[in-house]
Amino acid sequence: MISDGTQAQAVFAALADPTRRAVLRSVASGEASTATELAAHLPVSRQAVAKHLALLERARLVDAQRAGREVRFQATPGPLGEAIEWMESVGTQWDERLAALARAIDKP
Amino acid sequence: MDVTREITLPVDPDAAWEAVTDLERWLLTEDSSALELEPGSEAELTLRDGETRWATVEEVRAGEHLSFWWHAPGALATLVEVTLEVVSDGTRIVVVESGYAGEPVCGSPWAGGAQPGPRARSAAAATASPSFELGRAWVLSVADWEPALERLRRCADAVGV
Numbered sequence: 001m002i003s004d005g006t007q008a009q010a011v012f013a014a015l016a017d018p019t020r021r022a023v024l025r026s027v028a029s030g031e032a033s034t035a036t037e038l039a040a041h042l043p044v045s046r047q048a049v050a051k052h053l054a055l056l057e058r059a060r061l062v063d064a065q066r067a068g069r070e071v072r073f074q075a076t077p078g079p080l081g082e083a084i085e086w087m088e089s090v091g092t093q094w095d096e097r098l099a100a101l102a103r104a105i106d107k108p
Numbered sequence: 109m110d111v112t113r114e115i116t117l118p119v120d121p122d123a124a125w126e127a128v129t130d131l132e133r134w135l136l137t138e139d140s141s142a143l144e145l146e147p148g149s150e151a152e153l154t155l156r157d158g159e160t161r162w163a164t165v166e167e168v169r170a171g172e173h174l175s176f177w178w179h180a181p182g183a184l185a186t187l188v189e190v191t192l193e194v195v196s197d198g199t200r201i202v203v204v205e206s207g208y209a210g211e212p213v214c215g216s217p218w219a220g221g222a223q224p225g226p227r228a229r230s231a232a233a234a235t236a237s238p239s240f241e242l243g244r245a246w247v248l249s250v251a252d253w254e255p256a257l258e259r260l261r262r263c264a265d266a267v268g269v
Contacts, residue, residue: 009184087111093157094113094203100156101134101201105117105127 007060008086011079014059019044020052027062028075035071110206117198124192124199125171145174153178177207 015021022042032038035053039046053073056062061080062073117124129145131153132138140154143163150164163178172192179185187207193200 005180006183013184090205091111091113094111094205096157097135098113098115098201098203101127102115102117104130104133105119105123 005086005090007079008083010059011061011083014055014061017052019048020056023049023052024056024061024075027056027073028077033072033074110204112202112204114200114202116195116200119198121171121192121194121199124201128174128190128192128201143176 026032032041035046035050038049063076065072137154141151143151145168153161161178163176166175175189177185186205189204191202
């Protein structure tokens with residue numbers, strides 16, 4: 001997961017949209033947990049909220065649970081930590097590449 | 109989100125540029141395909157750490173700036189910008205890798221459902237054509253990221269996740 005970054009990139013892509021961040025914040029804070037409740041809180045349609053929730057679910061940032069006719073969402077922050085870890089590994093790779101560049105300069 | 113790293117080399121910008129653009133000396137393996145440093149040129153690269161990337165050159169300003177989009181098989185495209193700055197003790201090389209928010213749109217064999225095109229770049233940036241600025245706005249700034257993360261952490265603690 002961490003080595004190829006696919007999951008981390010899904011997290012960043014999911015969080016790149018301001019409305020999606022607002023949806024995630026509302027779910028995480030417990031303000032709202034269904035698409036209908038979220039649409040009441042935010043200036044977007046229920047249909048738009050449902051799309052955002054599907055993307056957040058694919059990035060594993062929320063977990064969906066069916067309760068009767070309703071689907072309730074819960075924030076699952078684990079992938080955020082993994083994404084940060086991956087970003088740090090990308091930085092480490094650049095440190096190593098730049099160190100190689102410095103060595104190349106020393107030994108033309 | 110973006111990753112920024114820098115190093116200062118004790119040489120003038122001409123020597124630094126020569127080293128930076130000789131990718132086999134620091135970034136690629138000796139048997140990797142070469143990336144011609146012309147806007148729009150593409151190649152499948154083998155990196156020294158064993159990874160494979162499909163890359164497309166975005167911009168080249170001799171002695172100053174080199175940027176390219178790249179992506180690994182199945183992964184999103186990112187923009188790598190290498191900028192040279194003259195400093196008192198030599199030349200500073202600044203690398204920024206950004207754009208973790210778009211599917212690759214390019215001639216890469218790993219671009220998935222994306223239409224083959226002349227240039228690899230992220231879909232976020234491509235939809236923001238003609239300028240990349242909107243595409244960049246997709247990239248989370250650290251300022252956005254930290255408060256959101258902090259709230260999530262607090263929430264996670266509160267509910268015992």
